[in-house]
Amino acid sequence: MNTFKDLGLNDDLLQAITDxxxxxxxxxxxxxIPILLNxxxxxxxxxxxxxxxxxxxxxxxxxxxxxxxRTTQGLILSPTRELCLQITNEMKLxxxxxxxxxxxxxxxxxxxxxxxxxxxxxxxxxxxxxxRMKDMINRRLVDISKIQYSVLDEADEMLNMGFKEDITDxxxxxxxxxxxxxxxxxxxxxxxxxxxxxxYDPEEITVGKKNESTSNVSHEYYLVNARDRYQALKRLxxxxxxxxxxxxxxxxxxxxxxxxxxxxxxxSAGALHGxxxxxxxxLVMKSxxxxxxxxxxxxxxxxxxxxxxxxxxxxxxxxxxxxETYTHRSGRTGRAGKTGVSMVIVSKSEVxxxxxxxxxxxxxxxxxxxxxxxxxxEVQLMSLANKIHNTEINHEIxxxxxxxxxxxxxxxxxxLIKKFFSxxxxxxxxxxxxxxDLNVAESSSDRxxxxxxxxxxxxxxxxxxxxxGKDGFDWMKLKDFxxxxxxxxxxxxxxxxxxxxxxxxxxxxxxxEKVLAHFTDxxxxxxxxxxxxxxxxxxxxxxxxxxxxxxxxxxxxxxxxxxDRKSGSGNRSDRRKxxxxxxxxxxxxxxxxxxxxxxxxx
Ligand code: ADP
Ligand code: MG
Numbered sequence: 251m252n253t254f255k256d257l258g259l260n261d262d263l264l265q266a267i268t269d270x271x272x273x274x275x276x277x278x279x280x281x282x283i284p285i286l287l288n289x290x291x292x293x294x295x296x297x298x299x300x301x302x303x304x305x306x307x308x309x310x311x312x313x314x315x316x317x318x319x320r321t322t323q324g325l326i327l328s329p330t331r332e333l334c335l336q337i338t339n340e341m342k343l344x345x346x347x348x349x350x351x352x353x354x355x356x357x358x359x360x361x362x363x364x365x366x367x368x369x370x371x372x373x374x375x376x377x378x379x380x381x382r383m384k385d386m387i388n389r390r391l392v393d394i395s396k397i398q399y400s401v402l403d404e405a406d407e408m409l410n411m412g413f414k415e416d417i418t419d420x421x422x423x424x425x426x427x428x429x430x431x432x433x434x435x436x437x438x439x440x441x442x443x444x445x446x447x448x449x450y451d452p453e454e455i456t457v458g459k460k461n462e463s464t465s466n467v468s469h470e471y472y473l474v475n476a477r478d479r480y481q482a483l484k485r486l487x488x489x490x491x492x493x494x495x496x497x498x499x500x501x502x503x504x505x506x507x508x509x510x511x512x513x514x515x516x517x518s519a520g521a522l523h524g525x526x527x528x529x530x531x532x533l534v535m536k537s538x539x540x541x542x543x544x545x546x547x548x549x550x551x552x553x554x555x556x557x558x559x560x561x562x563x564x565x566x567x568x569x570x571x572x573x574e575t576y577t578h579r580s581g582r583t584g585r586a587g588k589t590g591v592s593m594v595i596v597s598k599s600e601v602x603x604x605x606x607x608x609x610x611x612x613x614x615x616x617x618x619x620x621x622x623x624x625x626x627x628e629v630q631l632m633s634l635a636n637k638i639h640n641t642e643i644n645h646e647i648x649x650x651x652x653x654x655x656x657x658x659x660x661x662x663x664x665x666l667i668k669k670f671f672s673x674x675x676x677x678x679x680x681x682x683x684x685x686x687d688l689n690v691a692e693s694s695s696d697r698x699x700x701x702x703x704x705x706x707x708x709x710x711x712x713x714x715x716x717x718x719g720k721d722g723f724d725w726m727k728l729k730d731f732x733x734x735x736x737x738x739x740x741x742x743x744x745x746x747x748x749x750x751x752x753x754x755x756x757x758x759x760x761x762x763e764k765v766l767a768h769f770t771d772x773x774x775x776x777x778x779x780x781x782x783x784x785x786x787x788x789x790x791x792x793x794x795x796x797x798x799x800x801x802x803x804x805x806x807x808x809x810x811x812x813x814d815r816k817s818g819s820g821n822r823s824d825r826r827k828x829x830x831x832x833x834x835x836x837x838x839x840x841x842x843x844x845x846x847x848x849x850x851x852x
Contacts (some may be wrong), residue, residue, distance in 0.1 A: 254309075257283040262347040263309055270343060276302035279309070281455040286310035286431065292452035293431045294445050299578075300557075300585030301457055303433045304340045307401045311375065312341070314399065317350040320372025325394055325424065326401040327380055327417060329408045330554045331357035331528075332535065337403065338377045351375075356392075358382040359528045366391035380408060380416035387423055397424040405434040405441050407554055407578065414440065421448055435581070467564075467584035469592050469615045471604055476597035478688045480511060482620050483567060485688065486593060487517060487545065488678070489621040491633040495563040496556070496582050497547045500571065501741045503758070507709075508567060509547040522548040550575050559585050566594040569603055576607050598690060619689050623682025630678045634671060710756045712745070712784040713765060717774070719750045728753055736761070736768055754784055 254267050254275055275283065278297040285293060287310050297303055307326070315323045326341075328334050338355040345351040354368045356378035362385065369376065369392055376383075376392070386392040400421065402408065408417065421430075430449050434441050445452060474482045487493050499505040502523040509521035520534040520543040531552070537543045539558055546553075550570055561583040570576060583590025594615070596604065604615050621629075647654075658666060717723055723731065725746040732743045732755060745756040757765055762783070769781035 252280055258287045259283070259309055260313055263313060263344065265347050266344050267309075269346070272305070276306075278303055278455070278457045279306045281457065282306040282431075283310055285453050285455070287313060289453075290429055292429055292449040294449070294452045294454045295431070295433050295457075296435070296437055296455070297433070297457035298435050299581040303403065304337055305344065307403070307431050307433060308337075308341050308344050311399050311401070312345045312348055312351070315374050317348050317374060319374065320352075321396050322369070322373055322376055322392070322394055323397060324375040324399045324401070325383075325397050325420075326375065326377040326403060327383065327408065327420065328377065328403040329379065329411050329413065330551075331359060331379055332531075332552075332556055333404065333554065334377050334379050336557050341375060341377065353377060356382050356386060358385075362386065362389070362391065380413040380420060383420050384416045387420060394420070394424050397428050400424055400428055400430050402430065402432045402434075402444070404554075405432050405444065406436045406438055409438070409440045409444065411551075411554075414444070417444070418447075436577070466589045467580050467592050468589070469580065469594070469607075469611065469613055470618045471594040471596050471601075471615050472618055472620050473596055473598065473601060473690045473692055474620060474688045475690055476599070479567060479595050479597070480508065482595050482688050483508070483565065484512075484515065484517075485620050485626060486563075486565065486595075488626045489629050490563065491630060493544055493563050494541060494561055495545050495565055496553055496561060496579075497545055497565040497567050498550060498553065498570070498579050499547060500549075500568045502549055503741065504568065505547050505549050505552075509545075512545060512547065517545055518543050519545040519547060522546055522552045524549065524552055550579065553582065554578065556582060557585070558582075560588065561585070562590060564590065564592045566592070569594060569596065569600055569607075573603055573607050573610060577611060580611070598692075601692060617692070620687075622687060623685040626682055627675065627678050631671065631675050634674050638670075709759055710744075711759050711762045711765075712754055712756050713781050714784040715753050715755065715769075715779065715781045716751070717779055718748045718753045721751075723748050723753065725753075728755065736765060 252275060254264055254272070257275060257280065259267070278295060278301045282293065282295050283306060285291065286307065295303065295306065297306075311324045311326075326337055328337055334355050334357045338353055341353045342351075345353065352368075352371065352373045353375045354365065354373040354377070356365050356369070356376055358379060358381055362382070365382075366386065376394070378386075383392075387394070402417065408414075430452075432441070432445055432449065432452070472482055472486070483497065487495075497508065497519075499508055502525050505523045506521050506525070509519050512519035520537060522531060522534050522538075526534070534543065534546070535556075538546045541560075547567075548556075564580050564583045566576070566579060570579065580590075580592035583592060594604065608615055661669070715728075717728070725748050728748055729743050729746045732738070732746070736743075738757075738761070742761065743755055743757055745754070747754045765781060766783070769779060772779050772781075
């Protein structure tokens with residue numbers, strides 16, 4: 251086995267490597283570093299996330315550039331600002347003994363003039379996101395005409411995110427004879443095309459099998475009713491007291507909501523999505539890195555490439571739209587040789603996607619049951635017992651011992667232990683005492699055709715609209731119509747149900763005024779279309795109402811009751827009674843992120 255020294259790295263770098271505590275090179279480093287150090291060549295390297303790619307290109311680049319010159323010699327392109335900052339930090343750490351080194355991060359959402367000023371001071375290496383880099387070039391704030399080494403990091407993700415044109419444009423401003431090093435976890439055709447277009451006879455290295463996801467991640471799925479998703483999430487968390495996880499949602503709105511609910515329910519959680527300010531995102535990421543936040547709820551885009559070690563679980567609160575994205579999600583755990591679990595909460599309508607994912611990751615899922623209350627109580631109790639057992643005694647207590655002893659003079663050890671544990675345990679016990687079984691038996695019937703019935707309840711408004719099947723609408727057409735009319739996004743209209751001559755749909759409460767205003771005196775193809783608020787919020791379950799469709803079609807929407815009360819079975823208020831609002835509150839529930847004491851690392 252080679253050491254870093256054997257690979258040909260110089261003393262400045264070796265010293266930094268020792269400081270970082272890297273003892274031996276990873277496979278991709280062992281393969282890439284000698285090639286890049288010893289020849290002027292292009293390179294295509296395929297390796298999963300977490301295999302140490304940053305150092306694989308970072309060390310050689312640092313060794314090859316001239317730190318005495320202020321010319322920009324190296325350009326690293328990466329898909330997101332988070333990754334860009336991460337790489338910049340790593341490069342600074344690797345190069346901390348390279349005197350005069352200046353690595354500058356260039357990314358959107360932060361002052362472009364500040365970044366330009368930093369570059370002017372003499373940046374030998376720029377780490378950039380494609381969008382901002384292109385901006386900088388167009389505004390002539392940066393000169394990359396003397397680049398010798400360019401890196402395309404996470405090339406597959408950059409292309410996924412639609413950066414192909416930006417990359418092409420940026421590279422056209424760099425010299426022909428530079429070397430390009432492309433790093434990617436997978437090799438889809440677009441990456442191969444880019445490689446062909448920009449590279450000259452590249453060396454190729456592959457670590458592990460192509461397109462195979464990290465095998466120290468195990469995959470599990472849990473089948474629940476869509477409306478029980480959130481309860482299931484809480485149980486999975488409660489059953490894993492030391493969880494340190496990323497929870498993926500499909501939309502920004504769901505991400506925000508799940509995070510808010512978790513925080514409200516006393517979990518240490520935070521949200522990461524594109525609607526937050528840079529500052530908020532940085533804070534959340536910092537708390538997460540420090541493990542002050544146990545559960546980071548994120549969208550796919552915002553979480554791209556997040557490199558935080560020790561993530562124990564990835565939880566797919568909802569499956570991604572594109573099943574390929576699953577690989578990127580699950581790759582957030584099981585990093586740096588550790589094991590991890592990727593969990594998927596699925597409803598019946600999505601369960602068939604599991605099969606397709608299995609084919610992509612070339613690994614089997616295990617179907618598991620959402621733990622019941624007694625299991626969770628046991629886990630929590632034992633976790634508490636272990637924590638107490640391993641706690642270091644704080645001798646500040648000594649001086650109060652006399653009075654405490656006095657209070658417990660008549661309590662024997664058994665009783666004392668029971669009392670002591672009850673302080674924490676009763677909270678979980680009471681909460682889960684009334685809990686129900688969330689698991690759903692798997693069967694192929696009762697498919698919901700991919701519709702999302704998971705939302706609803708007090709935060710959403712259900713509407714009646716006096717058009718339906720007779721008017722040529724099925725639920726998809728009606729959803730499209732409403733989105734277009736109201737100028738809304740894909741997830742803003744949900745639970746669309748069409749009957750023969752009328753239909754129902756939901757939006758979040760905050761859209762109520764807009765919806766009602768839009769459909770006041772509204773005519774579509776010559777007839778009045780009327781929308782009114784329905785009394786029922788629409789739940790899961792069977793939606794066929796007896797005699798549905800027989801209703802009189804009133805052009806102004808009058809006549810008849812406008813609730814579909816009888817059809818919904820999953821009424822939110824019923825559920826709340828059993829396991830909704832009376833959650834087991836953590837003792838320090840309100841002070842989630844920053845003020846929470848740092849968790850001990852596993
Ligand atoms: P990738 O880009 O392949 O996803 P990173 O370069 O982000 O992986 O590295 C993943 C983690 O492994 C980082 O925390 C990094 O500091 C660490 N790491 C990299 N190389 C080594 C090594 N040789 N020994 C130990 N840890 C390493
Ligand atoms: Mg990386």
